[in-house]
Amino acid sequence: MSKGFASNYRIVCLAAGIGLCFGGVALRLVDLHVWQRGELLKYVEQARRIFVVVNARRGNILDRNGDILATSRPLMEVGLDPSMLRPGDEAKWPELAKMLGITVADIRAAARRSNDGLEDDERAAKPLQWVKLADGIDDTLYEGDKNGHDGILGLKIRGVYGNRVYRRYYPYNSLASHLIGFLGSDGAAATGVERYMDFFLHGENGWRESERNGQKKELAQFQTRDVPPIDGYNIKLTIDMQVQHMIEAELQHIADQFSPLKATIIVSDAQTGALLGLANYPTFNLNDFNKAPIADLRNYAVADVFEPGSTFKIVAISGALNDRLVTPDSAFDVGTSVVDYHGRQLRLPRDDHPFDTLTVAGIISHSSNRGAAELAMLMGDQRFYAYTRAFGFGQKTGFPFGGEVPGMLAAPENWDGLTITRMPMGQSVAATPLQVHYAMTVIADGGVLLRPKLFSEVEDEHGVPVFRFDEVPRRRVIEEATAKTMARLLEGVATAEGTAPQAAIPHFEVAGKTGTSQKVIDGKYSDRHHVASFVGFFPASRPRVVISVIVDDADAHCPSGVAYGNAVAAPSFKRLGEELIQYLDIKPVTDLPLNRFAFAGGPR
């Protein structure tokens, strides 16, 4: 090497120094990339790698016409990060409080909150970053609208921000509340269709793995895996929103007029058993379910039992007719109070209006307790019990939720001496309103006991059906001819000679049965507390709808002091029936003289 600006010794020293520096860097690189690799990679993974859950949208609950009964709505939960607040922003708190519908004291309390109560290690592991101030805030209020109104973000308060969540929303508030059910505050399905069909409704959440930068923003180019969410299916019910509204309006009418303890109305299709509406009083607002008394959440139609009273007489009369023990014209002595039954002298129950002799048709139209008892005795204990079971009493109807109870029906071995005279008139037996309703449906649909049908279809998010529910017949109870005869006999109830002329709808052949059952108070049948009911269908010759109106303890507001089925429930049946005739386009059966006249030219 030629002589330059430095000696060889100096160059060697410089080279050694640079070599040492490079060596140090190399050693550090080896340390970082080889020896500490695992630990550092873990740290980097933790700092950069993110796992994002993409929430699936919960399916809607629809009525039979596709009207939305329950849907999911995007809303904001607004809160603050106490560690990021600036004292200079406190002047904006009153405006924030006004927007959120809370007080400044609430904001101050949230700002003061910290994780002081935690142990040191817990505090380090779980720093308090966000305290909720309010939820259910819509986007417009949060982000401002297009008309230039500033939202919460427009206040520019540092540390105040929101998280977007999907909240369940029930557009019709209390409509069909006992059927639809609701989600708990944690988003878990709690009751009703929401819970029973949760498997179909909730969908499958998606997720993606990605990385984020130092500003905690996702770096889309580093997405490694992306599993899209699968939205939940929609559930279409057999319920009709308009029918349901009619029912609830009628229940409100009953509540205003009689102030009952509770009441239930059920409407179903007579041929398929599909429920068109079911409602209870008192009810509750699904959007504010947590403010309702716990008792109001109860679905009385399936969870409570009552003694059905005279509506139960259809069992004894249908059974006797079906077994051909009697005909509609068979006459019975109902003037005698004591009869011989298998060598025992049994005292028959009292009739409200004493009669000497009644035919089977008369027994049903006048609701004779003695007549029903004599028909049951004609059948015998076992046969009468078999029919009672066949009509669905003493067993669950198969209603899918709501805590259905089977009612109470003792086997003949456990009957006392008087049961055969009392059960035919609807005492010594307890049933749910739904059981009574479907027992009447047996007569309306030609003798077959049906399972309550509430679900119509499961649809995907585009409205394409993926599953259809059919009606489920449980068993044949009586012959079709017997059912037709019974329908004709039940028509007599809603006539001037029957017990419920109030239920009659001219030209529509209303068939039904009243019930007025005494409630058991302190172990005794009370004369001042009754359950009034009217269960029926129309038109009798080709039934379209079955309606049950059951009103519990309306005596205090009845003029007579007793809540009779014909005074309390039958008028509701008629009002509801008249509305259904127009809404469902139910045609009259009998020829109308007016129409014949109109056809011939009409009045001039």
Added chain:
Amino acid sequence: MDKSASNAFINQLLTYTLGMLLFTGSIGLGTVWLRYEISVVANRNQSLQAKIAQVQRELDDCIAEKAAAQSPDNLIRLNSTMRLGLDMPRQEQVEHVPVDVDQWLAGRRNPELFTAELQPVVLRRGGSR
């Protein structure tokens, strides 16, 4: 280039090295550009997805609001506040028509043609007057 010269190998090496440097440099720059483009496209996709999600959210919100606006309670309230006077027809006001409606309306308009008792049609031979 004089390949027979003594420093020909060095010259060749330098040329190839320079060429290699240019090649790998352009590959590197190309890779950087591609990665940049990928990130731009990915971010654009992400913002599109966010926009679609926002539209879906707004749609959900509209659907919920529409359903609430169509609720029977709301319609009854509007009927009352706007004094529209709309009411469900009562049973007494309804005339049920158990026959063909077209024929029924025609009967009302032309009673002489559509009477309850129909006259048989008599066909006559042409020519015989």
